[in-house]
Amino acid sequence: MKENIKKISLFFFLLSIFSCNSAQLNKKVDIKFYNILDRTINDGKKIKYIGITFIRKCDKEIIFSVDRMLYNNELPVYKSYQYKGFPVFYFTDATNETSDYGKKILDKLLKPSDYRIDSFEIKNQSVVYGEYAYFKNGKFVESKEQISEFFENCKSSEP
Numbered sequence: 001m002k003e004n005i006k007k008i009s010l011f012f013f014l015l016s017i018f019s020c021n022s023a024q025l026n027k028k029v030d031i032k033f034y035n036i037l038d039r040t041i042n043d044g045k046k047i048k049y050i051g052i053t054f055i056r057k058c059d060k061e062i063i064f065s066v067d068r069m070l071y072n073n074e075l076p077v078y079k080s081y082q083y084k085g086f087p088v089f090y091f092t093d094a095t096n097e098t099s100d101y102g103k104k105i106l107d108k109l110l111k112p113s114d115y116r117i118d119s120f121e122i123k124n125q126s127v128v129y130g131e132y133a134y135f136k137n138g139k140f141v142e143s144k145e146q147i148s149e150f151f152e153n154c155k156s157s158e159p
Helices: 002-041 096-109 144-153
Strands: 049-058 061-069 077-083 086-091 130-136 139-141
Touching: 002 049, 002 061, 002 077, 002 096, 002 130, 002 139, 049 096, 049 144, 061 096, 061 144, 077 096, 086 096, 130 144
Parallel strands: 049 086
Antiparallel strands: 049 061, 061 130, 077 086, 130 139
16 A cells, blocks of 8 residues: 555656746747747837738648738738737638637747838838748747748648
């Protein structure tokens, strides 16, 4: 009986250590995504909002473009968020299933908002600053090599 209690105690002790490390790892991954948003905001250029645009999805992998924006390009907004007081809009013209998959990832990382894209001046704008945000199985991946590999191997039927 005493031996079983020791084994159970050890099991729960090890479980708590590994689950804490897993949570800390996820936090580090989230911080890397937030670093992209911070660079977008703090690069010294004008910004009115952050645009996160769906680029491509294959299976459980999805890639977005994170862009500094000044004008309303009249892109279809799927959901609005906020980050550090800045409006963030998720743009996509993909199928509902793909759009929902992207939304599920962004919902975990960003605070929903009621910002409206139509409050910004309508004008065409070239992307002057943007970075890729690549997620594999819902986890942010920073590796440029893996991003390149994704583009080479993903032959999505969507954009």
